Amino acid sequence: MKKVWAIIRKDIITELRTKELLTSMLTFSLLVTVIFSFAFGFSTGLVRLAIPAMLWITFTFAGVLGLSRSFALEKEGNAVLGLLLTPTDRSLIYFGKMISNAVFVFIVGLIIVPMFVLFFNLDFLGTLLPLIPVMFLGSLGFVSVGTLFSAMAVNTRLREVLLPILLFPIIIPLIVSAVKLSGLVLEGKPLSDGASALQLLVAFDIIFIAACAVVFEYVIEES
Amino acid sequence: MRKALAVITFVLMAASVYAAFVYAPTEPKMGHIQRIFYIHMGTVWVATAAFILVFVSSIMYLWKGTRKWDILAYCSAEIGVLFLTITILTGSIWAKPVWGTWWTWDPQLTTTFILWILYIVYLVLRSSAGSDAKKAKFAAVFGIIAFIDLPLVYASVRVMRGISPVVFGPGGGGIAPQMMHALLINLAACSLLFVLLLKERMDLERMGDELMALKTREG
Numbered sequence: 395m396k397k398v399w400a401i402i403r404k405d406i407i408t409e410l411r412t413k414e415l416l417t418s419m420l421t422f423s424l425l426v427t428v429i430f431s432f433a434f435g436f437s438t439g440l441v442r443l444a445i446p447a448m449l450w451i452t453f454t455f456a457g458v459l460g461l462s463r464s465f466a467l468e469k470e471g472n473a474v475l476g477l478l479l480t481p482t483d484r485s486l487i488y489f490g491k492m493i494s495n496a497v498f499v500f501i502v503g504l505i506i507v508p509m510f511v512l513f514f515n516l517d518f519l520g521t522l523l524p525l526i527p528v529m530f531l532g533s534l535g536f537v538s539v540g541t542l543f544s545a546m547a548v549n550t551r552l553r554e555v556l557l558p559i560l561l562f563p564i565i566i567p568l569i570v571s572a573v574k575l576s577g578l579v580l581e582g583k584p585l586s587d588g589a590s591a592l593q594l595l596v597a598f599d600i601i602f603i604a605a606c607a608v609v610f611e612y613v614i615e616e617s
Numbered sequence: 618m619r620k621a622l623a624v625i626t627f628v629l630m631a632a633s634v635y636a637a638f639v640y641a642p643t644e645p646k647m648g649h650i651q652r653i654f655y656i657h658m659g660t661v662w663v664a665t666a667a668f669i670l671v672f673v674s675s676i677m678y679l680w681k682g683t684r685k686w687d688i689l690a691y692c693s694a695e696i697g698v699l700f701l702t703i704t705i706l707t708g709s710i711w712a713k714p715v716w717g718t719w720w721t722w723d724p725q726l727t728t729t730f731i732l733w734i735l736y737i738v739y740l741v742l743r744s745s746a747g748s749d750a751k752k753a754k755f756a757a758v759f760g761i762i763a764f765i766d767l768p769l770v771y772a773s774v775r776v777m778r779g780i781s782p783v784v785f786g787p788g789g790g791g792i793a794p795q796m797m798h799a800l801l802i803n804l805a806a807c808s809l810l811f812v813l814l815l816k817e818r819m820d821l822e823r824m825g826d827e828l829m830a831l832k833t834r835e836g
Contacts, residue, residue, distance in 0.1 A: 567773035
């Protein structure tokens with residue numbers, strides 16, 4: 395537990411000093427939101443239906459941006475070698491990286507939602523509060539696979555380009571259930587109306603955190 | 618051995634074409650277009666078997682670390698993608714006159730489509746992963762994750778569409794015995810073709826390995 399915490403602390407301190415991850419993810423999501431509003435021509439009727447999908451598209455793209463830096467940073471100056479040399483189980487490295495990624499992605503999600511509330515004139519508390527658990531579960535599932543693939547992608551020829559190609563087909567169940575749940579929230583219905591989607595989301599998180607922690611030791615390596 | 622296999626496969630393929638086009642009776646509602654279903658079922662069966670094989674040999678590769686499991690996973694994935702492409706194409710050709718559309722996003726089709734994309738990504742990953750042992754490990758990891766993802770994909774599409782009854786297969790439950798025979802012959806022919814292709818492809822891969830070894834030895 396202490397070792398996991400050490401990795402999380404290291405990542406958070408790096409981020410607090412450089413601020414490059416959060417800044418780039420947030421700027422990017424702001425731009426995507428603006429592009430979406432222009433693309434829909436400000437016709438509120440049309441936009442309302444598309445908001446859940448837009449929210450998660452923005453989230454996914456911004457998240458990939460952050461994830462692709464996650465292991466690229468470790469590769470710089472071969473810092474990953476230091477991680478590997480620590481006498482610890484490889485899956486602990488996975489949990490450390492995964493949790494710190496989850497923190498960043500979750501923060502970005504928490505900022506995207508109010509941004510959408512603001513731009514698309516939604517009900518503030520009624521939307522924000524029930525979306526927090528959905529955003530949390532979504533972030534968790536997203537980084538569970540994302541961290542694994544990020545470690546893989548930096549070691550391939552295509553580098554960061556490969557990450558979304560690997561990640562997007564896998565996270566389809568996650569996005570589908572998250573969009574479904576967000577849609578319910580925006581219609582003012584309780585989350586319990588989408589019990590099957592919620593179950594799916596939780597199942598996705600559990601299955602992939604477990605599976606990725608097991609296979610992680612095969613993908614991490616020094617360059 | 619190989620020649621015998623090739624000859625038997627050829628004969629069975631010819632028999633399956635005969636069975637599908639001549640021996641099996643014409644389906645009363647759909648007409649001749651239903652005959653494409655025999656090859657459709659044959660290829661989808663092979664694709665399914667191939668992807669299960671990718672999953673199993675990926676696990677075996679990570680566990681044992683021997684190159685033969687990696688070769689098996691890779692070749693199986695390649696042939697699986699080929700057969701699934703045929704499945705999707707024949708399905709579309711069938712769906713156009715019968716359903717009136719080339720494609721619809723029903724759970725089965727959507728899952729198949731995502732399955733197809735997942736294993737294309739698998740091949741992309743292989744071609745991009747650089748040096749050999751690394752490439753093999755990454756691919757094995759992706760092969761496992763992709764396979765685990767499939768039931769979730771299927772569940773998610775059902776969640777998205779609202780749960781719909783699964784209607785699939787020619788004429789639902791009862792089909793004529795000749796149709797059943799034709800189907801079985803097709804399944805057998807496709808399976809043999811798969812074994813033959815897999816064997817050839819794996820030999821090719823092994824020869825590539827040998828050549829590489831020779832090249833490095835001779836400088």
